[in-house]
Amino acid sequence: MLEARIPSGPIEQKWDKCRYEMKLVNPANRRKHSIIVVGAGLAGAAAAATLGQQGYHVHCFSYHDTPRRAHSIAAQGGMNAAKNYRNDGDSVSRLFKDTVKGGDFRARESNVHRLAEVSVNIIDQCVAQGVPFAREYGGILDNRSFGGVQVERTFYARGQTGQQLLLGAYQALEEQIAAGRVTMHIRSELLDVVIVDGRARGIVTRNLVTGEISSHAADVVVLATGGYSNVFYLSTNAKASNSTAIWRAHRRGALFGNPCFTQIHPTCIPLSSEHQSKLTLMSESLRNDGRVWVPKKQSDKRAPKDIPESERDYYLENRYPSFGNLVPRDVASRNAKEVCDEGRGVGPHGQGVYLDFADAIHRLGLETVREKYGNLFDIYQRITGEDAYTVPMRIYPAPHYTMGGLWVDYHLMTTIPGLFAAGEANFSDHGANRLGASALMQGLADGYFVVPATVPDYIASTKLDPVDASHTAFRLGEAEVKDRINKLLASNGKRSPDSFHKELGKIVWDECGMARSDAGLRKALARIPELREEFWQNLRIVGNGEELNQTLDKANRVSDFMEIAELMCLDALHRNESCGGHFRVESQTADGEAKRDDANFSYTAAWEWKGTGQAPALHKEALTFEYVPLSQRSYK
Numbered sequence: 001m002l003e004a005r006i007p008s009g010p011i012e013q014k015w016d017k018c019r020y021e022m023k024l025v026n027p028a029n030r031r032k033h034s035i036i037v038v039g040a041g042l043a044g045a046a047a048a049a050t051l052g053q054q055g056y057h058v059h060c061f062s063y064h065d066t067p068r069r070a071h072s073i074a075a076q077g078g079m080n081a082a083k084n085y086r087n088d089g090d091s092v093s094r095l096f097k098d099t100v101k102g103g104d105f106r107a108r109e110s111n112v113h114r115l116a117e118v119s120v121n122i123i124d125q126c127v128a129q130g131v132p133f134a135r136e137y138g139g140i141l142d143n144r145s146f147g148g149v150q151v152e153r154t155f156y157a158r159g160q161t162g163q164q165l166l167l168g169a170y171q172a173l174e175e176q177i178a179a180g181r182v183t184m185h186i187r188s189e190l191l192d193v194v195i196v197d198g199r200a201r202g203i204v205t206r207n208l209v210t211g212e213i214s215s216h217a218a219d220v221v222v223l224a225t226g227g228y229s230n231v232f233y234l235s236t237n238a239k240a241s242n243s244t245a246i247w248r249a250h251r252r253g254a255l256f257g258n259p260c261f262t263q264i265h266p267t268c269i270p271l272s273s274e275h276q277s278k279l280t281l282m283s284e285s286l287r288n289d290g291r292v293w294v295p296k297k298q299s300d301k302r303a304p305k306d307i308p309e310s311e312r313d314y315y316l317e318n319r320y321p322s323f324g325n326l327v328p329r330d331v332a333s334r335n336a337k338e339v340c341d342e343g344r345g346v347g348p349h350g351q352g353v354y355l356d357f358a359d360a361i362h363r364l365g366l367e368t369v370r371e372k373y374g375n376l377f378d379i380y381q382r383i384t385g386e387d388a389y390t391v392p393m394r395i396y397p398a399p400h401y402t403m404g405g406l407w408v409d410y411h412l413m414t415t416i417p418g419l420f421a422a423g424e425a426n427f428s429d430h431g432a433n434r435l436g437a438s439a440l441m442q443g444l445a446d447g448y449f450v451v452p453a454t455v456p457d458y459i460a461s462t463k464l465d466p467v468d469a470s471h472t473a474f475r476l477g478e479a480e481v482k483d484r485i486n487k488l489l490a491s492n493g494k495r496s497p498d499s500f501h502k503e504l505g506k507i508v509w510d511e512c513g514m515a516r517s518d519a520g521l522r523k524a525l526a527r528i529p530e531l532r533e534e535f536w537q538n539l540r541i542v543g544n545g546e547e548l549n550q551t552l553d554k555a556n557r558v559s560d561f562m563e564i565a566e567l568m569c570l571d572a573l574h575r576n577e578s579c580g581g582h583f584r585v586e587s588q589t590a591d592g593e594a595k596r597d598d599a600n601f602s603y604t605a606a607w608e609w610k611g612t613g614q615a616p617a618l619h620k621e622a623l624t625f626e627y628v629p630l631s632q633r634s635y636k
């Protein structure tokens, strides 16, 4: 069932070989084919624009009112590329190695190598589009460092890298919309994927303003619908980000890869109230210059300025002298949790550590620090009321990114022929832990370079009979979508979708968050189905389905979170090893680091849906490491 279609030959030649062997579609024939791209974030906008430019009829869908609202706009810190502009020892091979190691040897080597190769083209593409990357005084593109690496390869646009990259992709998309090759469907939410004769041939959507359910047929469907961190309720993701598209595709037969691999980002603004509905990221780039510390004494309530140097514990610098504050995210998050669990956390709830810029300001001057991170300091000030130029920031880990997603082969095709997944929606490339500044790189690699090569190959190699939206499969899909919505509306209960989501999020955070145990995961697996049952019985939605109804939209999304949460816990329970962001308390080294079990778990877990309340089937894609030898990660 799992045929990864990895090209043969040396790793540095695989992508070239694959591109050479793939079939092409004659330019005159391209307009005869239609492609649906769901998502207009970095991955989706890049794919839709590029396929449009090639001459295909593209229909791009987004539940937002404009592509510019996609969650990608929030990305702050930067994007990696192996350009070696710093001449500090970087190369495609080093980016490849860092990413495989950073992912704790749970990613496919061939995909990661392609990502590293393509990274250099992405920068050229974006510069050509006019993306205003930060430059040095002499005009050369500037770089900084992110966690888990010892070179400076991160390209950035102040603290607004995602915004600038998305504007680049958006203008490329708009050009194709104006040319008539891309039709944009806004405020349209995918609620089902339609399969005809075993192939993805379209989608069913709901118009979020009118409630209209409609069908759309095509030759190929690409999902670029982002990640599922909002299963935790509190996360750094945009409030609207959800798992519905990938989950509904999963229910139609697309296997789900490594659902328990989620990333808890170490530098977020700590929670300040029980009623909070959102967490805010402070970019990892801040760890280039900020120093992380906590008091050496427990329950030390003194103001930071009153705690002398000798009574501070710069725990990352002390424990990991080679990488210091720039250890990878999983390591930084776990260490923050550990010092807080010891009673040394700071802030009102003791759930925080300091990120201190005093040394950087002393060394570089206030203006330089402001120039590099000014907007992040402003965000922090607006949310906490504190001035981080004079008082250390307080940070704490929060759900941020999902490495898991739809299982895809080397061509980024899911186990449903004709259904592709790009960007955060797929599971590929980051293994058990994503290195900072690598998500933008992957989204754009998939969107600008991989999908535009592999989708045409699929079209050219497949006999695609004409199918339109009057086909019975679409009628059946629409009927199922309507049934589900009616069922949600019919439950005349007492609780809001948000209250269920909040309770679910707490279960997943407590038992499948930064640390996971056999007992905790079993507890969650007992509780989630009960909560799901109550959700369907005791839900209250005001209004109806034929108008703008955000409570209904939310309920629909929460119904999918209820199912994905269970799969995450099941995956975490079966993976009785620690790796990257998946920390099983039963599997740690003597000094508390994640301990992998390569003999038993060196594989991607790909789960097959068997029905609500039924045990899913586990399929395994064995992982082999020919180029980066398996080793215990060490950042000491």
Ligand SMILES: Cc1cc2nc3c(=O)[nH]c(=O)nc-3n(C[C@H](O)[C@H](O)[C@H](O)COP(=O)(O)OP(=O)(O)OC[C@H]3O[C@@H](n4cnc5c(N)ncnc54)[C@H](O)[C@@H]3O)c2cc1C
Pocket: 038, 039, 040, 041, 042, 043, 044, 061, 062, 063, 064, 067, 070, 071, 072, 073, 074, 075, 076, 077, 078, 079, 080, 161, 162, 188, 189, 190, 191, 224, 225, 226, 227, 236, 237, 238, 241, 242, 244, 245, 281, 283, 400, 401, 422, 423, 424, 425, 436, 437, 438, 439, 440, 441, 443
């Ligand atoms: C605060 C923050 C900061 C970050 N900073 C960085 C950084 O500095 N560097 C880095 O590399 N990464 C960063 N990341 C991660 C990175 O931003 C994301 O992984 C990446 O932008 C995801 O892009 P995407 O195109 O896959 O999905 P998204 O940008 O999430 O886009 C999803 C698209 O799909 C659409 N969609 C979803 N579901 C449906 C549906 N059912 N029907 C119709 N449309 C749908 C949405 O409308 C949207 O257009 C950050 C993440 C966060 C949360």
